[in-house]
Each structure stands twice: as C-alpha cells, then as structure tokens.
Amino acid sequence: xxxxxxxxxxxxxxxxxxxxxxxxxxxxxxxxxxxxxxxxxxxxxxxxxxxxxxxxxxxxxxxxxxxxxxxxxxxxxxxxxxxxxxxxxxxxxxxxxxxxxxxxxxxxxxxxxxxxxxxxxxxxxxxxxxxxxxxxxxxxxxxxxxxxxxxxxxxxxxxxxxxxxxxxxxxxxxxxxxxxxxxxxxxxxxxxxxxxxxxxxxxxxxxxxxxxxxxxxxxxxxxxxxxxxxxxxxxxxxxxxxxxxxxxxxxxxxxxxxxxxxxxxxxxxxxxxxxxxxxxxxxxxxxxxxxxxxxxxxxxxxxxxxxxxxxxxxxxxxxxxxxxxxxxxxxxxxxxxxxxxxxxxxxxxxxxxxxxxxxxxxxxxxxxxxxxxxxxxxxxxxxxxxxxxxxxxxxxxxxxxxxxxxxxxxxxxxxxxxxxxxxxxxxxxxxxxxxxxxxxxxxxxxxxxxxxxxxxxxxxxxxxxxxxxxxxxxxxxxxxxxxxxxxxxxxxxxxxxxxxxxxxxxxxxxxxxxxxxxxxxxxxxxxxxxxxxxxxxxxxxxxxxxxxxxxxxxxxxxxxxxxxxxxxxxxxxxxxxxxxxxxxxxxxxxxxxxxxxxxxxxxxxxxxxxxxxxxxxxxxxxxxx
Amino acid sequence: xxxxxxxxxxxxxxxxxxxxxxxxxxxxxxxxxxxxxxxxxxxxxxxxxxxxxxxxxxxxxxxxxxxxxxxxxxxxxxxxxxxxxxxxxxxxxxxxxxxxxxxxxxxxxxxxxxxxxxxxxxxxxxxxxxxxxxxxxxxxxxxxxxxxxxxxxxxxxxxxxxxxxxxxxxxxxxxxxxxxxxxxxxxxxxxxxxxxxxxxxxxxxxxxxxxxxxxxxxxxxxxxxxxxxxxxxxxxxxxxxxxxxxxxxxxxxxxxxxxxxxxxxxxxxxxxxxxxxxxxxxxxxxxxxxxxxxx
Numbered sequence: 001x002x003x004x005x006x007x008x009x010x011x012x013x014x015x016x017x018x019x020x021x022x023x024x025x026x027x028x029x030x031x032x033x034x035x036x037x038x039x040x041x042x043x044x045x046x047x048x049x050x051x052x053x054x055x056x057x058x059x060x061x062x063x064x065x066x067x068x069x070x071x072x073x074x075x076x077x078x079x080x081x082x083x084x085x086x087x088x089x090x091x092x093x094x095x096x097x098x099x100x101x102x103x104x105x106x107x108x109x110x111x112x113x114x115x116x117x118x119x120x121x122x123x124x125x126x127x128x129x130x131x132x133x134x135x136x137x138x139x140x141x142x143x144x145x146x147x148x149x150x151x152x153x154x155x156x157x158x159x160x161x162x163x164x165x166x167x168x169x170x171x172x173x174x175x176x177x178x179x180x181x182x183x184x185x186x187x188x189x190x191x192x193x194x195x196x197x198x199x200x201x202x203x204x205x206x207x208x209x210x211x212x213x214x215x216x217x218x219x220x221x222x223x224x225x226x227x228x229x230x231x232x233x234x235x236x237x238x239x240x241x242x243x244x245x246x247x248x249x250x251x252x253x254x255x256x257x258x259x260x261x262x263x264x265x266x267x268x269x270x271x272x273x274x275x276x277x278x279x280x281x282x283x284x285x286x287x288x289x290x291x292x293x294x295x296x297x298x299x300x301x302x303x304x305x306x307x308x309x310x311x312x313x314x315x316x317x318x319x320x321x322x323x324x325x326x327x328x329x330x331x332x333x334x335x336x337x338x339x340x341x342x343x344x345x346x347x348x349x350x351x352x353x354x355x356x357x358x359x360x361x362x363x364x365x366x367x368x369x370x371x372x373x374x375x376x377x378x379x380x381x382x383x384x385x386x387x388x389x390x391x392x393x394x395x396x397x398x399x400x401x402x403x404x405x406x407x408x409x410x411x412x413x414x415x416x417x418x419x420x421x422x423x424x425x426x427x428x429x430x431x432x433x434x435x436x437x438x439x440x441x442x443x444x445x446x447x448x449x450x451x452x453x454x455x456x457x458x459x460x461x462x463x464x465x466x467x468x469x470x471x472x473x474x475x476x477x478x479x480x481x482x483x484x485x486x487x488x489x490x491x492x493x494x495x496x497x498x499x500x501x502x503x504x505x506x507x508x509x510x511x512x513x514x515x516x517x518x519x520x521x522x523x524x525x526x527x528x529x530x531x532x533x534x535x536x537x538x539x540x541x542x543x544x545x546x547x548x549x550x551x552x553x554x555x556x557x558x559x560x561x562x563x564x565x566x567x568x569x570x571x572x573x574x575x576x577x578x579x580x581x582x583x584x585x586x587x588x589x590x591x592x593x594x595x596x597x598x599x600x601x602x603x604x605x606x607x608x609x610x611x612x613x614x615x616x617x618x619x620x621x622x623x624x625x
Numbered sequence: 626x627x628x629x630x631x632x633x634x635x636x637x638x639x640x641x642x643x644x645x646x647x648x649x650x651x652x653x654x655x656x657x658x659x660x661x662x663x664x665x666x667x668x669x670x671x672x673x674x675x676x677x678x679x680x681x682x683x684x685x686x687x688x689x690x691x692x693x694x695x696x697x698x699x700x701x702x703x704x705x706x707x708x709x710x711x712x713x714x715x716x717x718x719x720x721x722x723x724x725x726x727x728x729x730x731x732x733x734x735x736x737x738x739x740x741x742x743x744x745x746x747x748x749x750x751x752x753x754x755x756x757x758x759x760x761x762x763x764x765x766x767x768x769x770x771x772x773x774x775x776x777x778x779x780x781x782x783x784x785x786x787x788x789x790x791x792x793x794x795x796x797x798x799x800x801x802x803x804x805x806x807x808x809x810x811x812x813x814x815x816x817x818x819x820x821x822x823x824x825x826x827x828x829x830x831x832x833x834x835x836x837x838x839x840x841x842x843x844x845x846x847x848x849x850x851x852x853x854x855x856x857x858x859x860x861x862x863x864x865x866x867x868x869x870x871x872x873x874x875x876x877x878x879x880x881x882x883x884x885x886x887x888x889x890x891x892x893x894x895x896x897x898x899x900x901x902x903x904x905x906x907x908x909x910x911x912x913x914x915x916x917x918x919x920x
Contacts, residue, residue, distance in 0.1 A: 202920065203920070204919040204920055205919055214912045214915060214916060217912050217915065218909060218910055218911075218912045219909070220906070220907040220908050220909060222904075222906045223709070223712060223713055223903050243895040244894065245914070245915065246895070246910070247895045247896060247899060247906075248895060248903075249712050249713075249893060249895075249896065253738075254734055254735070255734060257705070258705040258734075258735060258738065261698075261699075261705035261706045261709060261735075262705045262706070262708055262709030262712070263709060264706055264709060265696075265705065265706035265708065265709025265710035265713070266709040266713035267709075268696060268709075269709070269710040269711075269714045269717070269903075269904055270904040271713040271714070271902075271904045271907055272907050273709065273713065287699055291698055291699050295696070381913070381916070382913075382916075388909075389908060391907075423694075423714075424675075424694035424710070425676075425694070425714055425717040425904075426673060427673050428673055430672050430692050430693050430694050430695070431694070431695070432695040432696070432697060433694075433695065433696040434689065434695075434697045435681070435696075435699065436697065441689075442688075442689060442695070442697075443644050443689040444686070
C-alpha cells in the first residue's frame with residue numbers, strides 16, 4: 001500500500017487542527033483515504049502538539065512514526081520533530097533565520113531532506129491579514145506540494161466563510177499566495193501522491209466520537225447526560241451540537257454520579273439514554289452500575305479510556321480499564337463489556353449495546369479509547385438498514401399489560417432469568433424496582449430461599465448472554481476477515497495475534513504490508529470482552545506455532561481474562577503503555593521479530609512467566625517473549 | 626403534573642399494600658406515608674399513573690408498603706434518578722423521598738443542583754434529624770452538642786441551617802409539614818405535586834428510638850399552620866424569616882411558592898413545541914442528515 005504522511009506540529013492553539021482538518025477533507029474529496037492522528041498536551045494554549053495525516057489511495061487506518069512532510073508552526077517543531085522525516089522528506093517552517101544545529105545539518109544531508117522557509121509574516125503584512133491566516137497560507141502551500149487543484153481548496157475554504165464576504169476574499173487571496181509560493185532555493189516542490197480512488201470522495205471524515213454519537217442517535221437514544229472528561233467529552237459536545245436537530249434532552253450533569261443516575265432514571269422510565277466518561281468518572285458511576293443490576297434496569301455506559309491511575313494522562317491513549325469495566329461495582333451480577341475499534345463499529349455497536357441492555361435487562365459497558373475517540377477516519381457512509389431495535393421483554397400492548405401481575409416483574413422462574421418489564425404510566429399492576437434484595441414484586445425479602453432464587457435468576461442472564469454473544473472475529477493476512485484455504489485445511493498458523501480495541505486497525509494495515517501479506521498470520525479480534533468466549537481461540541491456539549497478545553496496557557489484561565476463563569496462558573506479549581497508540585511501522589517490526597524467533601514462546605498453559613518491555617514511541621523498540 | 630384525569634376516581638384502597646409496616650411505634654413515617662396516599666387519591670391519580678422514588682433510610686423501607694411504580698435506590702442519589710425519570714416521561718408525576726442524612730450529607734450536591742435546575746419533581750424530606758436506619762448517628766441537621774451513636778460527646782460540627790441553605794438556592798417551592806398533621810401534609814403535598822418546578826417539602830418527623838431532642842411532643846407543641854395565620858407564600862422575605870425561625874414556634878404550611886419560573890424541561894430549547902415524551906420517541910433514526918457536513 002502506497003502511503004504518504006504529513007505532520008503538522010506547533011503549540012496548542014496555533015491552528016494545527018485547522019490545517020490538518022482542511023488538508024484531510026480536501027484530500028479525501030480528491031479521492032484519498034486519510035487517517036488523522038492527534039497528539040496534544042493537557043492544556044489549552046502552548047505546549048507541543050501535532051496532527052498527522054497518513055494518506056493513501058487504498059484503505060489506511062494507522063499512523064507511521066516517520067513522515068514525508070513536516071510542517072513546523074514554530075521552532076520547537078524544528079527542534080523536536082526533524083528526526084521523524086523520511087529519506088528525501090520535506091520540512092516546511094516559518095521561523096526566520098533558523099539555524100539548524102549540527103546534528104540536524106548532518107541529518108539533512110544524510111537523508112537528502114529539503115527545508116523550505118515560508119515567510120508568512122512578510123506575506124501577511126503585505127496582504128494586511130491577521131496572524132491566524134498563516135494557516136491558510138501554509139495549507140495552500142501544502143496543497144500545491146501535493147499537486148492538487150487550487151479550486152478544490154477554494155471551494156472547501158469558501159464553505160466556511162460563505163456568509164462573511166470580506167473574510168472570504170482575504171482567505172482566497174491567501175490561498176493564491178500560498179499556492180503560488182516557490183522557495184527561491186529549493187524551487188518548485190512536489191510530493192507525489194498515488195493516483196486517486198474516487199470512491200473515497202463520497203466517504204465521511206469522522207472521529208470515533210462522532211461515529212459513536214451518530215450510532216447512538218441512530219439507536220434511538222433520546223436523552224444524554226454527561227460530565228466533561230477527556231476523552232469522552234467530544235461525544236457530549238457532538239450530541240449537544242445536534243440537539244436542535246435531534247430534539248434530544250441533553251444534560252450536563254453536576255458530576256458523574258448524577259449523570260449515571262439521570263440516565264438510569266430515564267432508562268427505568270423507558271426511553272433510551274446514554275452517558276459517557278473516562279476511568280475516573282466511571283469509578284464514580286460504579287455504584288450505579290451495581291444498582292442497575294439489582295433492579296434489572298437496562299443501561300449503557302461508554303467508558304473512554306486514557307492512561308491512569310488518577311488524573312494520569314488526560315489527552316493520551318490506553319487500554320488500561322478493561323478489568324475495571326469487567327470487575328467494577330460490588331456484588332455479583334451479569335454485565336456485558338464490549339469495545340469499539342474504529343469509526344465503523346463505534347457506529348454499529350451502539351444499537352447493539354442498547355439491544356443487549358434491553359434484551360437482558362443489564363448494564364452494557366462500551367469501551368473506547370482516546371485513540372479511537374479522537375482519530376480521524378475515512379469512513380464509507382453508514383448502512384442505515386442494518387441496525388434493528390430490539391427491546392426485549394418490554395410490554396407495551398394494553399391487553400398484555402392488563403394481564404400482568406406485580407409478581408411477573410422479577411419472576412424468579414422466568415426463562416433465562418429474563419422477566420417481563422413494563423413502564424411507569426402503563427395501566428397495569430405496579431411493582432417496586434427495589435435496590436434491596438427482593439421478591440418477584442420488588443418487596444424486600446431476606447429469606448434464604450428467596451435470596452438464592454433471585455441471585456440465580458439474575459445470574460442465569462449471564463449464562464444466556466455468554467451463550468448468545470458472537471465469538472471473536474478472525475482476520476487473516478492480506479485476505480481480509482474471511483477464512484482462507486490454508487485456514488480451512490488446518491495447516492499450522494505461523495503466528496496468531498490476539499487483541500482488542502484500536503489495535504484492530506493497525507494490525508489490519510500491518511497484515512496488508514509487503515512483509516506479511518503472504519505469511520500465515522491470523523488476527524483474532526475481541527469485540528465482546530465480557531462474558532468472554534474462548535472456544536474459537538482455544539481451537540486456533542492448538543494449530544498455532546506461536547501466539548502473541550497485543551495490548552495497550554501493562555498487565556496484558558485481556559490475556560488475564562483469557563487465562564481466567566480457559567486456562568490458556570499467553571506469555572508472549574507485545575504491550576505498550578506510554579500513552580501512544582501502536583504505530584504502523586512499530587507494530588510491523590515487532591511482529592516480524594516474532595517470526596524470526598518462532599522456536600521460543602510456544603504457548604504454555606497456566607504458566608506464570610510474563611515478561612514485558614516498554615516501547616518508547618515514536619521510535620519502535622523490540623519486544624520480548 | 627399533567628396526567629390525564631381518569632373517569633373513575635381512585636380509592637385509597639388502591640394504594641394499600643400487603644407488606645407489613647416495620648417502622649418503630651410512633652415513627653413519623655406512618656403519618657407521611659398516609660398523607661402521600663391521601664394526596665395522590667385527592668389528585669385523582671391511580672397507582673399506575675405515578676412514579677415514587679425512594680432514597681435509602683427508614684423512609685425508604687416504605688417503598689414496598691404502597692402501590693405505584695416505585696424505585697428504591699442508592700443512599701443520597703434519589704434526586705438525579707427521579708429527575709432522569711421525569712425528563713424521560715413528562716406525563717408521569719414523579720415524587721422523590723429522602724432523609725436528612727442522604728439529602729444534607731451524602732447527596733447534598735444533588736439537592737443543590739436539583740433546586741438550581743428546577744426539575745419538575747416533588748422532593749419530600751423525611752427530616753428526623755438523625756440517621757435512623759443505621760442506629761442513630763448524627764446527621765448534619767442534628768442539634769450540635771447532642772450525644773448520638775458515634776458522637777457520645779455530641780457532634781463538634783455546627784448544625785447546618787437547612788432552610789437558610791435552601792433559600793440561598795432560589796427555590797420555587799418550599800413547604801414544611803409535621804408528621805403529626807396529616808391534613809396539613811396532604812394539602813402541602815397536593816400543592817407540591819402540582820407545582821411547576823422543583824418542590825421542596827421538609828417534613829418534620831419524630832424518631833422515637835433515636836431522636837430524644839426534637840420529639841413528637843416537642844414538634845407538636847411548636848408547629849403551626851402559617852398559611853392559616855395569614856402567611857402569603859409569595860412573600861419571599863416573610864417566608865425566609867418563618868422558615869429559619871424554629872426556636873419557639875415552627876411555621877409549617879406552604880412557606881414559599883412561585884409559578885412564574887419555567888421548569889428545567891420548559892427551558893430545553895430542543896423540546897419546545899414537542900408533544901411526545903422521550904419514552905415515546907424511541908425508534909431507529911435516519912442520521913444521514915447529520916453527517917452531511919462530514920463528507
């Protein structure tokens with residue numbers, strides 16, 4: 001897959017995101033697949049931030065550590081990011097009279113880098129434009145480097161300023177200036193893009209948060225309550241931004257406990273309601289999760305992960321809260337934990353999560369990550385026919401309501417433990433959604449027989465849920481997600497990779513690489529993380545020369561769950577816990593090492609040996625086995 | 626409150642429960658429980674038309690001693706749950722109950738924001754000035770210096786001036802009842818349930834087992850119906866004064882009420898002009914319109 005990358009770096013608030021967003025949209029409309037990745041510190045102004053676009057005419061969904069073009073909006077970018085440039089890469093900067101230190105001069109020679117100084121201040125003064133328009137100048141220059149049509153950029157920028165004529169004209173002049181700029185020393189610069197694929201031009205550019213928001217609205221969510229916490233806040237903002245169109249009730253609550261309670265009250269009443277938070281906020285919601293288990297109230301919580309403990313790293317990514325989602329809250333009860341992995345299933349899984357919640361009358365925890373929440377995906381328009389709304393044993397028919405008895409609500413003999421549910425305001429026998437252990441009507445009942453039968457009723461839902469959940473998805477190198485002949489014939493799998501969440505997309509790209517596309521490598525992706533289905537895994541494990549677990553946490557939390565569920569120990573792990581996602585070239589080289597060394601690291605059951613090594617992105621490091 | 630009135634009025638017996646009452650002899654919960662049923666019947670509400678949300682405490686043990694769609698939740702959290710329930714279905718009257726421990730300690734933040742938000746719900750404070758169900762610890766409304774379980778020398782903290790606190794939050798409805806006067810409580814509750822926004826109802830009640838200071842007799846001697854004495858609930862200054870003065874005489878009744886302030890739901894711009902409730906709106910939505918800007 002041909003891939004080109006451009007990275008815009010500078011201080012937070014300098015307009016990195018606006019350049020990134022315009023270039024991304026422009027390239028996408030021209031027929032390119034774009035994947036956007038943001039790094040930024042936990043502050044509003046200043047600090048060092050970046051926005052990287054990886055571009056291809058094929059599907060690209062990962063970030064490389066090395067880039068073709070570096071756009072430095074300040075000299076810190078020149079100091080910090082020069083080494084990320086590839087052979088014959090381009091450094092575009094705006095710092096007058098910048099003298100590169102010796103090591104960078106050497107680098108420029110060795111890698112045949114080209115350095116372009118764009119005198120933004122001179123041009124802006126000449127045009128009488130404000131400093132913020134330097135972003136337009138640079139965007140237009142990047143546009144010309146990619147040999148893209150200037151009118152396409154003009155129409156894109158024009159959409160933003162259609163109502164402000166004076167501003168529009170100034171923007172257009174900046175585009176002309178930026179587009180026609182030629183560096184006196186380097187001459188005309190051109191970065192060759194592969195030929196476009198027009199299919200991408202009709203695609204959407206969405207973040208995982210927007211995808212999830214669209215999915216939630218599609219699923220019939222009518223009330224959203226949340227408390228701001230990165231990286232869940234973009235979902236709250238997106239839903240709130242659409243409230244005049246969707247007519248939803250949107251409430252910014254006073255804390256996460258409130259958000260969880262409001263949503264629980266609304267679900268009890270019978271609408272579909274959603275809240276989202278990050279790990280610390282979810283700690284506060286956990287008592288409510290337990291409450292919902294006792295009153296069998298369907299609820300959906302989005303848990304957007306960032307590295308902890310404590311405030312940790314608010315603007316960085318992690319998969320460190322899997323065990324939190326699976327184990328949080330007191331008492332024993334059924335719950336479902338699932339994880340999105342990209343903009344496709346962030347959309348698709350929202351109706352699924354609500355269906356599961358209502359069908360089993362349980363809480364569903366949907367995991368996402370900062371990486372997914374804020375990455376920019378090129379996404380084909382969503383299929384709006386696919387999703388169905390299933391509300392389980394919700395009774396609304398007046399005749400059926402009349403026939404209900406109070407004792408039907410928590411009937412301990414209900415099949416699969418799932419009893420009828422009906423709503424306040426329904427002309428029927430009433431019941432109590434009782435937070436204390438109760439009988440079939442919700443009356444507090446502490447007799448041993450009742451306690452036992454109600455616990456068993458609720459836990460039967462866990463067993464039924466486990467039996468009904470899909471097995472993990474299998475992907476095979478260069479062959480998408482279908483079984484290939486070699487899989488069917490039962491040949492040995494050279495390398496079986498196991499992962500979840502955002503790892504999915506990076507591995508898909510890696511498996512399409514020249515180096516791996518012909519190898520017998522398979523990737524087993526866990527979307528449904530609790531209850532955990534391990535049948536397929538165990539079958540595949542028997543046929544694999546080597547198994548490796550890939551996770552973005554320190555302990556290998558999915559590996560811990562797998563071992564707990566079926567005894568399969570996976571000592572061979574690629575673990576990353578430095579706040580960065582897996583990068584394409586990094587994961588590729590880590591997986592290649594596993595092939596070199598196939599004699600070591602055979603699976604061991606119930607072994608306790610684990611060795612991990614921290615990777616320091618963006619430079620790929622080795623792994624251990 | 627906007628439930629359609631039924632042609633057959635409800636009888637009090639519709640609210641009867643088979644569950645035996647387990648409150649202590651002389652507990653104020655009996656009176657409040659009775660007044661709630663009377664108020665609902667007098668408002669022509671059948672049990673299936675109402676949602677009653679209980680916090681945790683002795684009063685919460687009443688959740689299975691009455692009919693109606695009920696919820697018995699977590700300690701201190703009843704207000705946001707009730708608010709969420711109401712916002713989802715504006716057609717069902719929602720009444721939340723909580724004790725002074727839950728309301729002025731564990732969940733005091735929810736009280737603040739419940740009042741500030743002016744949610745269209747009724748909140749009934751079961752105020753016995755201690756934690757009864759956990760065997761008589763001091764709450765923030767227990768008198769300072771009063772020896773209690775876990776504070777044998779009396780609490781070192783100051784007693785919270787609850788009514789000053791409530792009025793500082795610009796409430797739209799404040800009432801005070803006494804568990805020994807069912808007629809008065811019924812009148813208050815009916816007005817509270819019909820109130821436009823957040824109705825705060827402070828029910829002073831005896832706790833014969835653990836509260837040996839503000840006893841039933843103590844309250845009986847001091848309470849009076851301020852409205853019968855001519856208090857006008859629209860008079861804010863008078864209401865504040867009456868509410869805060871509890872030393873010699875305790876003013877009860879509807880202390881403050883204004884109906885000109887929109888409730889939380891009415892302030893939600895996206896909901897204006899909609900007749901349906903969030904509960905009725907659950908279906909699959911075409912979202913293609915919302916992604917147009919993302920292409």
